[in-house]
Amino acid sequence: MARQVAVCGPADCTDQERAWAHEVGTRLADAGVVVLCGGAGGVMAAVAAGATAHGGIAVGIRPDAARGPADEAANLTVTLRTNLGQARNAVLITSADAVIAIGGSWGTLSEVALAMRRAIPTFWLGGWSLVGADGQSVDGVVTVDSPERAVTAALNVLLDEH
Amino acid sequence: MARQVAVCGPADCTDQERAWAHEVGTRLADAGVVVLCGGAGGVMAAVAAGATAHGGIAVGIRPDAARGPADEAANLTVTLRTNLGQARNAVLITSADAVIAIGGSWGTLSEVALAMRRAIPTFWLGGWSLVGADGQSVDGVVTVDSPERAVTAALNVLLDEH
């Protein structure tokens, strides 16, 4: 049974984030991991493109009931049209053995928060930092500085679980 | 982009329903269709086994946050651990281009009803009949009498949509 990693990030992303997401997708596919994403554009479309370019499976878990525009749907092996709005973020995270987040946005933050809430190992590339009411950094999310390290860290977690 | 058919039916099913589900899975896989199911036992496990036995993709959309017992998980290419309870029935149906139901149960009935509510073509093998308050049969769900006819009818709908 294949392991599943959710890759989260904004639809409205930078070129660097898009390139990172594509590389994360290729590396996860090379490792035989199923890629889960939100099924929309930006980071989501890029990770799906990377995964399927390397023969992997990319699953898009969309917030609406549509297949989405052709450019978003093109590289999805499976499309879940949840029609749940942002409640789909919880479905995406709960289904994942590990989470890689790329870039910062409110939607991405909600997914990182839900992952930490469920204690799913989470790695953030180019993301936000959290400071508690006491002025101290909030621990939990692991910061990584390259797609390669994000994937290596996630794969190490999955190996440990076996 | 592959078409997706949801196959619904009880976890607690008869041997005939299990055999029907397996055959439906093989036929959908042969046609290159992605099989969506509820990710549990009985009809759900059988259709997944049939699909993957013929090289197809089987997606299990589970009600809980677990991977499920080994025998249910064995033949799922992807497992969505929705943690939505029976609200996952709506996610399963909304994601489908057509629905094949096998056998009768309250959960199956809820999926058939949601499919009709969304006007998704629905074919029922060994299912229940509905009689309106006026004593007349309620139209909508198409009754079929073999796995072959269920799949042929579903594929015809998908072809018409292209």
Added chain:
Amino acid sequence: MARQVAVCGPADCTDQERAWAHEVGTRLADAGVVVLCGGAGGVMAAVAAGATAHGGIAVGIRPDAARGPADEAANLTVTLRTNLGQARNAVLITSADAVIAIGGSWGTLSEVALAMRRAIPTFWLGGWSLVGADGQSVDGVVTVDSPERAVTAALNVLLDEH
């Protein structure tokens, strides 16, 4: 802590169903029961109007993220804007101690089926009948023939649970 009864039925209903729903709402409010409904028109708006006319609480659990048109929102004490589509039907049913369905529609049928799936006592006024693959009537949903009997039957169940 107040008991909660879900009242389900079509948005597009007959005058008789609307009158039945209004009476069910008044009777539940008189008994101090919180009324849950789907928050849209027809049976849903009528039961809310009946409940609040008698000083009760009516909760609308809507499928979208809007407050709804003024005539649907007018008599709702609380509006849950779930944005879950028809997955909200499961939220409505799971929240109920008993279910009263009025009239027939696919959406209503999905709610009755989910209620039976969870073994929540369910009473149907002017509803559909179910016939199994063996030609026998499917047991479970209790048929009632007046709003008074629907409410009396639901209240008896709630009393028994105390």
Added chain:
Amino acid sequence: MARQVAVCGPADCTDQERAWAHEVGTRLADAGVVVLCGGAGGVMAAVAAGATAHGGIAVGIRPDAARGPADEAANLTVTLRTNLGQARNAVLITSADAVIAIGGSWGTLSEVALAMRRAIPTFWLGGWSLVGADGQSVDGVVTVDSPERAVTAALNVLLDEH
């Protein structure tokens, strides 16, 4: 039609957060606002207790299918037993005209993030701060330093919308 404010915060909270939540509940009830919360303990139970102590309506939107322990259920006027897990956070937020968060936790952060994602006015008392990848503070959530200011700010937003 009453306005609705979601009050979010951890089940495992400090005494100060509990006191803040209670005061927020009383002030919202005094203003005729319906209080929505997650229906569990800590901040959630305290805001419900405050609201109902001042004659208000408190709605608990729980993650599971249970009524919850007696101390959590005691002050809820209505309990939605969503059975959606943390996907219920999205239902809670989408239903709110404004959000007040008290204290910091991963679950609370997910709710703040979902509120900002939907551009619902959000006020955070004793919460976390967010720093972007560029080292700059992320704007959006309004920090407040007392229950009184949290409620005043939320009420001002609701007034502006009329």
